[in-house]
Amino acid sequence: xxxxxxxxxxxxxxxxxxxxxxxxxxxxxxxxxxxxxxxxxxxxxxxxxxxxxxxxxxxxxxxxxxxxxxxxxxxxxxxxxxxxxxxxxxxxxxxxxxxxxxxxxxxxxxxxxxxxxxxxxxxxxxxxxxxxxxxxxxxxxxxxxxxxxxxxxxxxxxxxxxxxxxxxxxxxxxxxxxxxxxxxxxxxxxxxxxxxxxxxxxxxxxxxxxxxxxxxxxxxxxxxxxxxxxxxxxxxxxxxxxxxxxxxxxxxxxxxxxxxxxxxxxxxxxxxxxxxxxxxxxxxxxxxxxxxxxxxxxxxxxxxxxxxxxxxxxxxxxxxxxxxxxxxxxxxxxxxxxx
Numbered sequence: 238x239x240x241x242x243x244x245x246x247x248x249x250x251x252x253x254x255x256x257x258x259x260x261x262x263x264x265x266x267x268x269x270x271x272x273x274x275x276x277x278x279x280x281x282x283x284x285x286x287x288x289x290x291x292x293x294x295x296x297x298x299x300x301x302x303x304x305x306x307x308x309x310x311x312x313x314x315x316x317x318x319x320x321x322x323x324x325x326x327x328x329x330x331x332x333x334x335x336x337x338x339x340x341x342x343x344x345x346x347x348x349x350x351x352x353x354x355x356x357x358x359x360x361x362x363x364x365x366x367x368x369x370x371x372x373x374x375x376x377x378x379x380x381x382x383x384x385x386x387x388x389x390x391x392x393x394x395x396x397x398x399x400x401x402x403x404x405x406x407x408x409x410x411x412x413x414x415x416x417x418x419x420x421x422x423x424x425x426x427x428x429x430x431x432x433x434x435x436x437x438x439x440x441x442x443x444x445x446x447x448x449x450x451x452x453x454x455x456x457x458x459x460x461x462x463x464x465x466x467x468x469x470x471x472x473x474x475x476x477x478x479x480x481x482x483x484x485x486x487x488x489x490x491x492x493x494x495x496x497x498x499x500x501x502x503x504x505x506x507x508x509x510x511x512x513x514x515x516x517x518x519x520x521x522x523x524x525x526x527x528x529x530x531x532x533x534x535x536x537x538x539x540x541x542x543x544x545x546x547x548x549x550x551x552x553x554x555x556x557x558x559x560x561x562x563x564x565x566x567x568x569x570x571x572x573x574x575x576x
Contacts, residue, residue: 242324247290301320371415383405458497461497474486493513495510543563
């Protein structure tokens with residue numbers, strides 16, 4: 238397969254200013270009442286002072302090659318190579334420091350490219366009572382887009398920070414994904430998924446303030462948001478009722494390894510991490526005859542584990558985090574219609 242993409246992006250913005258400075262200078266008599274509506278401050282034709290415009294276009298081919306072979310009725314293998322790209326763009330926080338926007342600050346970041354190789358095998362074994370699939374993959378990223386905190390200095394020597402995207406990284410990610418489903422009996426099925434991820438930066442550095450020197454070099458740090466191990470194991474029991482309905486009982490457990498969430502450009506002591514977690518979930522679902530409706534009682538995080546979803550440092554001031562939901566029960570009802 239071959240695809241050709243042509244994209245055009247336009248950006249317009251102004252540095253953050255007080256309402257009294259919208260016309261240039263500082264007019265203490267100009268207030269929000271003179272705007273008529275508060276959002277009228279974004280009328281760049283009426284208030285053109287400090288407004289900057291920029292545009293850019295990107296044209297890239299992307300392509301994919303897939304080779305597959307049916308070794309037998311029960312074994313299928315394939316190999317895939319693909320080249321993809323993530324478009325460039327503009328930093329939406331530009332100007333939030335209040336500094337006048339320079340052409341360098343308004344300039345876009347460039348596209349990110351990925352070359353991926355994948356080999357997989359899909360099998361149905363033991364008279365179709367066991368399905369086992371395995372995938373091996375390797376991905377090389379070029380000009381990878383990464384969000385970094387840029388420390389900017391104004392004419393008075395004051396420093397402020399903006400979170401901006403940079404084409405900062407070259408990296409490699411490879412791993413294995415395994416999937417198995419086994420029909421233990423006519424009513425009982427177990428399933429399992431396992432993932433292993435090995436990723437590292439070949440380079441992770443950026444000139445965040447645009448002065449021509451490297452301000453951030455994280456090349457020797459682990460890959461962000463890339464847990465090394467993940468797996469799920471679960472079982473489902475199917476109970477057929479005399480009225481033609483069905484009850485499904487499901488119980489599963491999910492494990493995710495610890496990982497780095499985000500790096501701080503202030504100091505590595507402000508880097509944040511996501512600890513490992515194990516979540517146990519279950520449900521009981523009644524399906525009415527002919528699937529006219531279903532009623533599901535579910536429970537998530539049965540052992541009430543306290544776990545972190547995200548953690549973000551703010552300069553050297555504080556770190557805030559968000560937590561996943563505690564033990565949660567609920568009732569879900571769905572209906573179906575034949576048309």
